Amino acid sequence: MRGWWCSPLLIYLFSRVRRHYDHVQQALGLHAAAGRGGLEPAEDEPPAVVPQQVRHFFLVPVARLNQATLRTLAYVGSLGQPALALHVSPERAEAERFRTQWATWGDHIPLETILSPHRVIIQRLAGYATALRLSHPDLTFTVVAPDVVVDRPWQRLLHYRTEQRLRRALRRHPGIVVTSMPTHLTC
The missing domain is CATH 3.40.50.620 (HUPs)
Structure with missing residues (x-):
């Protein structure tokens, strides 16, 4: 029974870390346009800087x-x-x-x-x-x-x-x- 509180705390911390990495990937990722096969921005994204x-x-x-x-x-x-x-x-x-x-x-x-x-x-x-x-x-x-x-x-x-x-x-x-x-x- 020792450390029973540890598991929920670790699960919470790991989920926060995962959420952070997902957010970073979404913010920095290159999203492929559907059906084009290229790395072009979607309609709601700003164009890439050249x-x-x-x-x-x-x-x-x-x-x-x-x-x-x-x-x-x-x-x-x-x-x-x-x-x-x-x-x-x-x-x-x-x-x-x-x-x-x-x-x-x-x-x-x-x-x-x-x-x-x-x-x-x-x-x-x-x-x-x-x-x-x-x-x-x-x-x-x-x-x-x-x-x-x-x-x-x-x-x-x-x-x-x-x-x-x-x-x-x-x-x-x-x-x-x-x-x-x-x-x-x-x-």
Whole structure:
């Protein structure tokens, strides 16, 4: 008689798991049109997205100009899509210094600076990306963060993991992709 309550609880939990998987399959599945044998959407489904319909906008968070940042900016610029670099500054004087450095680099991609007096960076970047997405719902926004890749696991703790933190902050926002441009170091 020990554990008699366990069986109904397990049955309930397993049925909830099954219901979840059925829902995911229904939401993500490709449904064959009856009698056509192809993978065409049914009348009540939206048509599949094809590559020619996707319009991009790239956003590059830039803390400072260094090799990792320049590599990321060069990559994004080479894609030939609209792009914007975004710098978060704690004060106006630092933002002006950065704009001067940016102009010296060549201003290949437009730069936007945001003031954040309390050095709140990730929330400001995420808020900016979300606001852009809301104002342009027809675009797919890709945030490309410079990422320094080091050899040893303990060294990873010493680097600011912008891409991972942005991914967590933006994962629930549809139409925003977060990725990174790795720069490998051998230390």
